[in-house]
Amino acid sequence: MTTRFIGKPLKRKEDPRLIQGLSHYVDDLNLAGMHYAAFLRSPYAHANIRSVDLSKARRASGVVLALSGTDIDGAIQPVPCAAQIPDMKSGARPVLARDRVRFVGESVAVLVASDRYAARDALDLIEVDYEPLTPIVNPEKAIAKGAAPLHAGQKDNVAFKWELEGGDLKAAFKAADKVIKQRIVNQRVIPVPIETRGVLADYQPGEGQLTVWSSTQIPHLLRTQIASMLNFPETLVHVVAPEVGGGFGTKLNVYPEEAIVAYLAIQLGKPVKWSESRRENFQATIHGRDQIDDLEVAIKRDGTILGLRCRVIADLGAYYQLLTPLIPTLTGLMMTGCYKIPAARMEITGVFTNKMATDAYRGAGRPEATYLIERVMDLVAAELKKGPVEVRRKNFPQPKDFPYATPTGLIYDSGDYQKALDMALKVADYKKLRQEQAKLRKEERYMGIGISTYVEICGMGPSSAMPAGGWESATVRVEPTGRVSVMTGSSPHGQGQETTFAQMGADVLGIDPSQVQVVHGDTSVVPYGIGTFGSRATAVGGTAVYKSLQKVKEKLARIAAHIVGSDPERMVFANRKIFAKQSPKKSVAFGQAVSAAYVAKTLPAEMEPGLEATTFFEPTNFTYPFGTHICVVEIDAETGDVKLVRYVAVDDCGNVINPLLVEGQVQGGIVQSVGQALFEEAVYDEQGQLITGELMDYALPRASDMCWIEAARTVTPTPVNPLGVKGVGEAGTIAATPALAGAVADALAPFGVHHVDMPFKREKIWQVMSKNRRRVQ
Amino acid sequence: MIPASFEYQAPKTLDEALRLVERHGDEAKLLAGGHSLLPLMKLRLATPRYVIDIGHLRGMSYIREENGQIAIGALTTHTEIEQSALLASKCPLLPETAAQIGDVQVRNRGTIGGSLAHADPGADYPAAILALDAEIIAANTSGTRTIPARDFFVDMLTTQLHPGEILTQIRIAPRRAQSGAAYEKLHQPASGFAIVGVAANVLLGEGGKTIEQAAIGITGLSARAFRAEAVERALSGKHISEKVIEDASRNGAEGVEPLSDLHASGEYRREMARVFTRRAVARAIVAARGDA
Incomplete structure (x- = not known):
C-alpha cells in the first residue's frame, strides 16, 4: 500500500459543518407533536422523602404527565453498573428517588408538558416533603466509626475494598535505605463538555418501534441497556448519537434521563425531549478523579526505587454509574508508571458519600496513577538532592526490556522512554532553563521546571480485561457508484475519525478521501459496536476498519484480475485504477470493478455479488503510549499567581494517521490538565451543596491562561495491531498535571516546600510563600 | 434559558x-x-x-465632548468605550478599564450604564469612575439630577438611584497635563470579575517629582467600591519614591470590611489591595510622566 494520505495533516472533514453551525445536536432535532420533559431535583444532599405531591403540577397548563419515583416503581430498572469487584456492595441508583435522596441534583419527579417553559414552570408546583438527614460529604468521615450508612441494610459506607500486589514488597522495604511517605490528593473535578446531555425519544405504537437520540459515546451499549431497563425488545430499539459536542467520558454512561425519556415517549405515544441545563450538568452528570493517596516509597540512596505502597480512598459519590468502581482500579494497574519498580501494592477503599458519582473522565484512573508516580519521582529526587531527570532515567526500563511485565500484571507492548525524554530535554534546552532559573532565583523570581515522563494504558480491549467487550466492529461497503461507506462501531464525538478513517480507506483502495464516507452512531446503520472511550477508536475501531478494507480490496483484486486476465495477488490499487503490477496496461477503472461486483455478470466463478465486508476486531493486548512533558512556570510571589511560561510535549502514540489531529488531541488534553492543576475543583460544602455549581464559579482554562505548546513526537509502533497505532485521546490529560505540579513544587523549593496539592489557586500558593518566606533563602 | x-x-x-x-x-x-x-x-x-x-432607546449610546466635559451615554457598550479615540486621548483610564471586563462577547453587549446601576461588588467600572471623580446623571419623569461618583455606590448591588430613575449619562472631566492613570486588577478566574481592582489617577507637580493629587478607586475588596482616602492622603504632596508608594499602599484596605468568599478570603483580598494599589499608582505615575 502506498500511503498518499495516511500520515498527512489533512484538515478535518467534520470542521466545515461544525464551524458554520450546520451540525445537528440532540437539541437541534424537532419532531411534530414533540413534548418536553423536566426533572425535579433534590435540593438536599441527604433526606428521606416523606411524600411527593404532584396534584398541582398535573393540573398546570400544558402538563400532560407527572410521575414520582413511586409511580414508576418496578417499571424501569436502576442505572446499570458494568464493573464487578469481588464483594462490592450494592450502590444501584434508582432512576427516580423513591424513599431517600442521596445527593443534590438527584431526581425525585419528572413531568412532561407541551413546551419547555410550561414544563419548567410546573416543576415549581410539585410539593415534596423532605426529612433532612445529616449529609456525609468527607470520604474519611464517611468511613470513620459511627458514620451512618448511606444505603439501607449496609453496615458502613465502604462500597468495596480492592487490593493488588506484585513482587516482594516486604523485602523491598527491608532493603530500603530510606522510606518516603506522602499524602497526595487528586481533587474532584467536573468534566464540562460544551454540549450538555440531551435525549429525544419517539415511539411508534403501530410498529412498536422506539427511537432514542442521545448525546452519547456508546450508542449500542445504550440501546442494550435501554432495552434491559425498560424490559423492551432490543430489536425494536433504535439509538442514534447525532453530533455530540464533547464527552470526555461523561457520555460513556447510561443515565436515568435516557431510560425515563424513552419510557415517557412510550407512555404518551408522543415524542419527548429533554435538554440538560448547565446546572444539571454540574450536579447530575458524572464527576472525575477524587482520590486521596497515602504513599510509601522504599528507595536506595542511588535513587533506585525498590517498592511502592499506596492506600487509596476513592470517593465514589452516592451511587454507581456505569464504571464507577472500576476507575480507581486503573490507577492501581498503572501505579508503577514507566519505571522498573519490582514490588508494588495498592489498597483501594471505595467510599459512598452524598455527592454525584465519579466515573470515567478523560484519562479515567490513569491521570491519577501518573500524578501519583510522578509526584513520587520528584519527592525521591528532592529527598536525595538529585535531579528529577536523573532519578527518572535511573528507573526506566530499557528498549530491550519490551514487552515489559509490570508487578501489577500488565505487559507494556513497546517503548523507548529514554528517547522521548532526550528529545524533550533537547527541545526545552533543559540545561539553559536550569541556568535561567538559578539566575532568576537570585533576583527573588520564582521559576519552576516540571518534568513528567509517562506511560498510559489505552486502546481499550482486549475483551478478557474489559467489563463489556473490548473489541470493535466495522463494515466497509463500496457502493455501486464507487463511493465507499465505512460504518464504524466507534462513536466519534470530536476525535475526527470521519477524516482519519477516510484517509485509511483512500490509501487501501487507491482512491481519494473525499470518496470515503464514515458513518457512525446509528444502531440501525452500523454493526453492533462498543463505542469511543479509552483512546480506543483508532487502535481498535481503526483496525476493524482496516481489516474490512483489506477484505473488500481482496475481492476487488480478484474481480479486476478476472476482467484483465491477471493474478489477483499482483493487482495494484492507485489513482482510482486497479492494474497488474508487472503490466500496468492490464488495468480497470476502480468504478468498473465495483460495477462488476453489483451487475454480477462477469464475476469469477463461485464469487458472491456485492462488495461489503464486516470485521469484529479483538485486540490481543492494550497499547501503552508514552512520552515526556516539560512545563515551565513562573510564580508571582506577591499574588501566588502561576503563569505558564513554556510547555514542551513529546508524545509517542505509535504510528500516526493524521499528525494534525494528534497534535490537536495533545493540545486539548494539556489544556484540560492545566484546568485541573490551576483552577478546577468541585467544592461541596458541609451540607453537601455543590458551591462551584456554575461557570461563574467553576473556572475552566482559557486561551489566555496558556502558553504556546511545543509539540514533538517519537514513533514506536505497537505490535498489537497491524496499523502500529496506540491512541492519543487522553495522553495530554494523563501527562500534564504532574508536569505542572512538578513545576510549581520546583518553583517553591526555595521555600522548603516539595509538594502542594492541586488546584494551585493563587491564594493557596500565596499562603505557602508567605508562611515559609524566610525559612530558606 | x-x-x-x-x-x-x-x-x-x-x-x-x-x-x-x-x-x-x-x-x-x-x-x-x-x-x-x-x-x-x-x-x-x-x-x-x-x-x-431599554436597548432600543435612541440617542443613548454616544461618547462626545460637551461644555468641556466628556459625556458618555448610558447604553454605550464596553467595546465602544474600549475603542473610542476620544477617550484614548482625553480619558485613557476608561478604555483601559473597559478592556479588562469579561470577554469579547460580554464587552460587545454589556453597557456602562447597566454595569454602574447594577453595582456588582466585583465590577470594574466603579473603580475608574471613582478615581475620575465622574458625575452620574439620572432621570425620572420630572427631570434629571447629577450624582457625584463618590456618593453613588451605597452597598452591594445598591446605588443612590431612586425608584423610577434611569441612569442616562456619565460625565467626566478630561485629563489634565501632568496627570496619569492606571487600572490594575486581579481577576476571578471563572467569572472575570475583580477580586480586587484598583484605579489610580494622579496629578504630578512640576518636573514630575511630586504627587499633587491622587484619586484611588478600589473595587472587589468590599461590598461596595470606594475611594481609598487613606492612600490618597499618604500620597498627596509627597516626593515620589518607591517607599512612599509602598507605604501609602498599605492603607488600601483601611476602614473597610473585606469580602470573603469561595475565590478569596478577606485576608488575601486585603493583601491584594496593597499589591494592586502599589502597582496601579506606580503605573499611573509612569503614565503621567510620559505626558511631561
Missing part, C-alpha cells in the same frame, strides 16, 4: 421608558446589555413581572 414568565416591553424613547418605570415600580427590571439580569432570571433568582428593554 427558561426564566419565569414576564411581560416584555420595549420603549422607543426615554420618556416612554421613564413612564413605564414609574408605573411598574418594583415589579419591573430594566434590561440593557442583559449580562447581570439574564443570569439571575435564568436561575429564577430574579422573577420580574415586567422586563423593560
